[in-house]
Amino acid sequence: MLGKILCIIGLSAGLPLGCLAQVSEATKQSIVTGKGLNVPRSGVFWTTPTENSGVVGDFYIDSLWRKGHVKLMKPVAQVGGLESDSIAGIDIRYNVLNDELELLADVAKKDIRVIRGSQLKSFKSNGDLGTVEYINLADHDPKGELKGFGAVLASGKLTLVKAFKTKITKPNYNPGFGTGEKNTIVRISSDYYLLTPSGAEKVSLSKKSFLPLMSDKKVAVEQYTKERNLDFKDETQVAALVQFYNSK
Template identity: 55%
Template structure:
């Protein structure tokens, strides 16, 4: 019930009406997976997309995290009021299906389809993480799905998540191989500047290639901090340093 009331609370945070209460109709709609009252507002659904015969690592983080969501546009709820934000909800992102799953209450999962999703934030062990629809950051890109915004500024660093699919290779004659489709997570780093994106290697050479105007300062930072650029935290640190100097 805790997660259900968190979701109800989030939906009350409507534009210009922070203290407004949900109507009984809205509460019933949320409880039945029909929390938004028209087809055009079909954000919440009764269950996630089924992925039969697919096994693997679907989630950026398989653990549920408390977070907040920003939608592409305000959506109408029961009562006629609109909001483009949800807060205090429990979420996780499915890379394969490109859906943000919302835990309404125990064993009751809804999803926000990617077409409605602009961005969302979570707190992982107290550390804030910001994710965004990649098309909201790079409108003309052919990339799909969600990216994590590691650093923002003159050079915005993002980590783009994507599924890597291995098809079944089962051989019934010999009884060998895999019957299921295997999904593994893959990711690439991109730098966004002046509305354009560039894929980079997570290495000293790759980083310095996009930071040429502050090359000496960045090299000194890497040496002094003994940064190995082996993790997202290392990359975030050097890009934060560049963007603040």
């Protein structure tokens, strides 16, 4: 694991992917300790995650480290002149507040590196219920209004995503009475979007919100919902409906 991460982090020091076996031990040590990596030279990696003093609460979609696969916005050079935009077999977790994907480089040393969200096209995380793909919402919004990442619930002509965002409550401490909260409180919330080649449509989990967007297959969709007595407040059932629509 560490060997893979070292190889990846070498990009920030100007080294091509896969070349650590060809550099000196001193250079390897410099990479693993983060020396000289305090600025994202390659535009991809930082040394450590952004610190948030005085901020407490929920920061992650999933706070556990999960095995994952990363797809970058742009390919990076490898040894032999080849390029790759993918990194596989790494431990990751996504910080919604900072829009950073954290990579666990060394468990014992608690060495964490990050990839900024703007450099990521997507990532896949292997959780308790299987593999979930998260896509960069900005990459699917021609208006440039969306940001962050959303979990893909159904994909095809219509892609249903659950987009994660932070809800922030500012400190309200009153020193005169000694009451209130001194810290900024962060909570994770979510919205739903239907993505099409032409853009993104915000939707709610309701019949009124979804059916008009499937009007070109109205008869089949209405029959599907009626036969299954579909509960539009259940995202799993709605995702199945979108997948059914895509199959027609």
